[in-house]
Amino acid sequence: MKFNPLKEKGLPIEKQVRTWHDIAHRKYNKNEVDCYSRTRQILMNGIEVEAWNFKHNFARNTNHEDTCEFLAQTKRIEDAQQTTINWLAPCDQSVLETTLGYEQVAVDLTAWLAQNEPDPYVKETLDFGLLEDFDHLYRYSQWAYMIHGISPDAIVQGQTDVIIGRPTQHHHNCNILRLRKPYDKNTATPQTKVNILTIVSGEQQTHNYYGEHGFAYGSELLRETYAEIKDVEEEHVTMYESLIDPTESFYEKLLLHEFTEVCTYHNCYEDEQHPVLKEIWEEFLAMEINHLQTAAELFKKYEKRDPEEIIGEEVVHPCHFESQKEYVTEILEEQIDKRLGTDKDYLYIKELPDDWASYDIQKKVSEDGAPSEVTIRVIAQQKDRDLVIADTQLQNKLPELVKRGLQKKGLAPESVTSEEYKEMNKEEFLF
Numbered sequence: 001m002k003f004n005p006l007k008e009k010g011l012p013i014e015k016q017v018r019t020w021h022d023i024a025h026r027k028y029n030k031n032e033v034d035c036y037s038r039t040r041q042i043l044m045n046g047i048e049v050e051a052w053n054f055k056h057n058f059a060r061n062t063n064h065e066d067t068c069e070f071l072a073q074t075k076r077i078e079d080a081q082q083t084t085i086n087w088l089a090p091c092d093q094s095v096l097e098t099t100l101g102y103e104q105v106a107v108d109l110t111a112w113l114a115q116n117e118p119d120p121y122v123k124e125t126l127d128f129g130l131l132e133d134f135d136h137l138y139r140y141s142q143w144a145y146m147i148h149g150i151s152p153d154a155i156v157q158g159q160t161d162v163i164i165g166r167p168t169q170h171h172h173n174c175n176i177l178r179l180r181k182p183y184d185k186n187t188a189t190p191q192t193k194v195n196i197l198t199i200v201s202g203e204q205q206t207h208n209y210y211g212e213h214g215f216a217y218g219s220e221l222l223r224e225t226y227a228e229i230k231d232v233e234e235e236h237v238t239m240y241e242s243l244i245d246p247t248e249s250f251y252e253k254l255l256l257h258e259f260t261e262v263c264t265y266h267n268c269y270e271d272e273q274h275p276v277l278k279e280i281w282e283e284f285l286a287m288e289i290n291h292l293q294t295a296a297e298l299f300k301k302y303e304k305r306d307p308e309e310i311i312g313e314e315v316v317h318p319c320h321f322e323s324q325k326e327y328v329t330e331i332l333e334e335q336i337d338k339r340l341g342t343d344k345d346y347l348y349i350k351e352l353p354d355d356w357a358s359y360d361i362q363k364k365v366s367e368d369g370a371p372s373e374v375t376i377r378v379i380a381q382q383k384d385r386d387l388v389i390a391d392t393q394l395q396n397k398l399p400e401l402v403k404r405g406l407q408k409k410g411l412a413p414e415s416v417t418s419e420e421y422k423e424m425n426k427e428e429f430l431f
């Protein structure tokens, strides 16, 4: 049935203020929660952080009194929603366990978005980012085992493969090359706009999480690994946000932010099985419908346009989570050797010019080795191989994929070679 949030009944703003108990008391059990309830929790935290952040930014840039009042009231609501959602994670869930959750979000969300993205250029960008977060999951999984002695399946529950992607050392680019071509706000669909805001929010929160927690462990190599991957997440935020038409007005952006919140909550509510989380999604959806309708009134008043021109007349589905192994394998096999082009396009390694700007960055940051590579050497010293969870067919293709995925230029010293992967593949990983 068509769900038009401009016509649905929301929760009046005066009913959205909650008690501290209501805000802070709920949490899930890390051993019992479904991995996709956890990914929804992680994503929606990121959505709320972006909603809150954007409103502060808008508030610093307007003198419209009624808009300032709306922003002031709802900033507090977005913030309290964020607390409730983020603090659903129990205190016994370690930073590395949460980290695996973040990368599972990135992989399975990006794969879903890519397959539901009407704009082929945006889809290509999502596929490109997908293989990078996929590799992060593999690198962090080694650490979850080495530090906490757990299998990554304790978090990803067999839904997402753990195996090398585009090697992390090659994710470091000249950030200018990360800039993509923006969509045209007049022709892009609401689906494209919501998809991009959703992925930007997710990537931004991942970046923030690594920045706030990467120092939680004593291991210097793990700190460096967090620093290395955090920097890639910064590139991801730069890449995805550059897809947004920069000429959208603040009111247009406000409308799109509230609409994205509505769509993501609606999608979460439809998919959720966990009773505590489902109740939250339902309640917060009702709040967001109210925010959206007020944002729509402000948009009409100040822009003299219909909000339907921007958001259409029904919700889209930007965050359905399900196993994406097949799709990810397909993109991995096709695109492990894909790189950012020089003309906001994409090129394969063999097509890159000799003066490709990212070579300089890669050479500099990995001058004395890439932590993501050294990670594999360290675990291989202990276990004779890396930790991989994927079917044998894919594992057997790995040495070949590594050969294609590693660049000759800009390669970090001590990188794990394709031959070494071949040798490691003969060993069994004993937990």
Ligand SMILES: [Fe+2]
Residues within 6 Å of the ligand: 048, 051, 077, 078, 081, 261, 288
């Ligand atoms: Fe919100």
Ligand SMILES: [Fe+2]
Residues within 6 Å of the ligand: 103, 106, 132, 133, 134, 136, 137, 206, 229, 233
């Ligand atoms: Fe990542």
Ligand SMILES: [Fe+2]
Residues within 6 Å of the ligand: 106, 133, 203, 206, 232, 233, 236
């Ligand atoms: Fe990312």
Ligand SMILES: [Fe+2]
Residues within 6 Å of the ligand: 051, 074, 078, 258, 261, 287, 288, 291
């Ligand atoms: Fe909102």
